[in-house]
Amino acid sequence: MGDWPAVAKVINERMTTLGLTQKRLAEVSRVSTATLRQIQQGQDKNRQPAVLTAISRALGFPDSYLQEVADKGRAPAVRSDEPAAVAELRDQLADLRERVAAIESRLELIRSD
Template sequence: MGNWEAVAQAVNDRMRERGITQRELAESSGVSPATLRQIQHGVSRQRSRSTLAAISRALGFPEDRLREISLSGQPEGHHMVTDASPLSDLRQEVADLRKRVEALEATMPREAPK
C-alpha cells in the first residue's frame, strides 16, 4: 500500500517547477507515458522501486524520494532528504543535456575529414 496522492502531488509540482512535460519526463526517465499518467493522477497501484527511482532521478530528486513519499504520505516531510542545492540541480541538468547531445550526435552522419 502506498500514498499515491502524495506521490502525484510531488511529481506534478516538480514537473511544473521545472517546466517538464509528461513526454519529456517519459523520455528522460524511461517510464511509459501511460504509467506516468497513472502516477500523476494518483492511481493506487504498487510501483516498482526502479520505476520510482527513475522518475525521481529525472525530476532531480534523490533516488528514493518518491518511494519515501509513497511510504510516508508526506511530499515535504521534514525527515526526508531535502531537494538538492541549486548548484547540484544545475550540474544534474548539464549532465542530462550532455547525454541528450551525445545521443543526438550518435544518430547524425559523420562528416568526412577534409
Template sequence: MANQWGVPPYTARGKVEGEDWQAVADAVNERMAALRLGQQALANASGVSVATLRQLQHGARGRRIQNATLTAVSRALDWPDDHLIHVLVQNAAPQQEPADTAADIAGTDRQILAVLLRIEERLTDLAERIVPGVSRGRQEDDGNGPRPAK
C-alpha cells in the same frame, strides 16, 4: 499493522496499507509544473512510459508502481533517488541539507554527467535514425569533444 514478517497488509485494491499514492501524484505534478516539464519530456528523461507517468500523476489508481520506476522519476525530476519512495510511505520527503561538502558536490557532478551521457546517447540514436550509418563512422572518443568533418 504489519504481519509477523514485517510486511504491511494489502488493501482490497492491492495497494499496501499506509502508502499515499495521492501524495506522490501531488509531488510529481508540482515538480513538473515548477520545472515546466511535460509528460513526454519526463518520460524521455526517466525512461518511464507516458502511460505509467499518467497513472503516477493520477495517484496510481488500482496499480502499484515499482520502486525502480519511482527512483527513475525521482532522478529525472532532480530529486534524490529515494525521494518519491519517502513521499509514498511517509507523506513527507526527507529534509536534505544543502550540498556543501566535497562528497555532495562530487555526487552532484556525477549526476550531471550521467544525465549528459543519457542525452548524448539519445542524440546519437536520433542521428542514426535521421542519417543511417552516421554513428558507424565515428572514431573512438578521446574526451576532447566532437571532431571536425573531413
C-alpha cells in the same frame, strides 16, 4: 500500497518548477508515458521501486525520495543544514540530465537512419 496522490503532487509540482513536460520526463526517466500518466494522476497501483527511483533521479531528487513520499504520505523533510546552493545544484543537475537525454535521443535517431 502507497500514498499515490501525495506522489502525484510532488511529481507535478517538481515538473512545473523544472519546466518539464510529461513526454520529456518519460524520456529522461525511461518510464513509459502511460505509467507516468497514471502516477501523475495518483492512481493506486503496485509500482516497482525502480520506477520511482528512475523518476526521482530524473527530477533531481535522491533515489529513495518518491518511495518515501509513497510510504509516508508526504515529502521528506529537507535537511535544515543543506545550503540553498545544494538545492540549486540539484536543479542544475536535473537540467543537465534532461539535456544529455535529448542528445542521446538525437544520436539514436541519427544511428537509425
